[in-house]
Amino acid sequence: MELRTVQVKRAIVATAGTNLGGASAHNRRVVFDALRLNGALSRAEIARATQLTPQTVSNIIDQFVQDGLVAADEPVRGARGQPATPYRILPGGAWSIGIEIDRHRVLGVGVDLAGATLSQRHCRLPTGGPQRGLAVVLDLIADIRKDLKNVARNQRGRSVPLLGLGVAMPGPFGMSNAAAPHDPLLDPWVMREWHSFPLMAELTKATGLEARLQNDASAAAMAEKMYGVARGLDNFVYLFLGYGLGAGIVIQGEIYAGMAGNAGEIGQLPAMAHGPTEPPRSLEEFVSILSLCRAIGLDPSSGDLFEQMQVQGDLGGPRLQKWAEQAGHHLRQAVQILEALFDPQTVVLGGQVPAPLLVEIARHIEPLLPSVSARRDRDRPRLTLGSADLWAVAQGAAMEPIARTFDPQFRAIFKSIE
Incomplete structure (x- = not known):
């Protein structure tokens, strides 16, 4: 044999x-x-x-x-030698689309290379997960592409390339149903049907654009890095106040997503206890739009929630003030933890809340706790206010294809992204 x-x-x-x-x-x-x-x-x-x-x-x-x-x-003549010709980026040289898919809505934008919004669309998501919601998302993307074609037509019909499709959703990704908390209002796994659906493959197939997914906090951090208060920074953490609470982490100029895209899920950390007998609760039970809705009696599924928060912020009622004070109290410790872990140039606070409310929260974070970031040689504050905008995540998602194409990345040296 x-x-x-x-x-x-x-x-x-x-x-x-x-x-x-x-x-x-x-x-x-x-x-x-x-x-x-x-x-x-x-x-x-x-x-x-x-x-x-x-x-x-x-x-x-x-x-x-x-x-x-x-x-x-135009060439610029210096003190000596030949005139030097300066070159600048043409914002209309390429476009990108970004969408945010959240619990009750989908928001989408079309932007140019300078991050300027050329199209802005939103609609409510039906119940039933991606089986019913995918068609709504595709219709919204199609509407944005029509808007961009109209812009191109107004620019004498010049063809403008679309760099891709950025998609952002709240995490955490890949969690089992058994791990979900019992409170449906604060359930971070409420998006699990979308997480388990082959969404990127379906979007790429239907649109012809390469679609890539990131969590909402990372998307918002991307927007701040490219065209916001973190422009030019290589190491910072973005605290994102959305339906939940997350952190976008930028290390050496790149978004750090972790093994499964769940890096920065700081809302899952235990909150600072108020007493020795108090049961452990997560940070986002105190710092999130959902916790704000619970505190002041708003419906988190409302189509005009941002506008309602704006009105409440203008009124400045005692319940809102109490919530902002409590949120700042808990974020003070969160900032200290993030500084100890990442030693950032700054921690940026932003989110999908009206600007006055964000300012009020930041006021209650001060004074910051002692940390490794409390150095005398700092050239910027430890805490920086970022964007307070409903569209921040969609804008950041639209930045992803631009960053994917043009942002310096260590991975770009490898053969995988030539």
């Missing part, structure tokens, strides 16, 4: 290498980011700032001009 040896293919663990294409992709991102952060720059200024060779910069700029992403301004 003849014996045969069977070759079993084993998994090999290794770090991805690079090639000229990977390095080229990274260099293009570096040049684009320099223009985004600084405005118009000459080729020589870009070369000095990025430490790339003048020839590499010239090749990249020429390609950007050819692709309609960058335009030349």
Whole structure:
């Protein structure tokens, strides 16, 4: 009897290498980011700032001009030498779409490279999860694309590429039903039907756009990083006040999502106890839009919830003041924990609440607790107020395809994103 040896293919663990294409992709991102952060720059200024060779910069700029992403301004004559031509990003050089799918609604925006909103759509989600809601989401995306076509028609019909589709939803992702808390009002797993549905594959197939998912806090952090108060920062944490409470974590310029996309689910942490006999409760039971609705008697499924919160904030009733004080009290410890874990340049506080309410919460977070971030050499405050906007998550979701294409990332050096 003849014996045969069977070759079993084993998994090999290794770090991805690079090639000229990977390095080229990274260099293009570096040049684009320099223009985004600084405005118009000459080729020589870009070369000095990025430490790339003048020839590499010239090749990249020429390609950007050819692709309609960058335009030349009038030459500027210096004290000596030839006039230098500054180059700037063309906001209309490419567009992107972002949508937020939440418990009761879907919000969507179409934006240009500068983050300016070109289309803004919203509608209520029907009950029944993605089996009924997917058609609503696809209709909303189709409406945004029609709006963008109308914009292009007004710009003499120039074809503008769509970079992709960013999608944001509240987490945590991949949790079992048995792990869900009993309180339906504060149930963070209420989106589990959407989480278990192959949504990205369905959206990509139906729209022809590459769709990528992130949690809502990470999306909002992306918006702040690219065009908000965290612009130019490489290390910060974004505390996001939505239906729940989450944190978008940016480390070395990139969103840190964790193994399953659940990094930053700070709302699941135990809240500061008020007494030794009090049972443990999660942080978002005290700091979230759902907890605010419970405190002041609003319906969290209301279609005009943001407007109702605005009215309540203007009235400034005692129940609202008590809630804001309590929220600030609990967030004070959360900020200290985040500073100890990540040593950020700043912690940004933002969310889908009216600006006066966000200011009131921040007032009660102060004074901040001692932490590793309490240094004398700081160049910015430990706590920074970010956007207070219903559309912050959709805007951040729309930033994802732009960041995916143009933001400097260590992974861009690898062959996987050439």
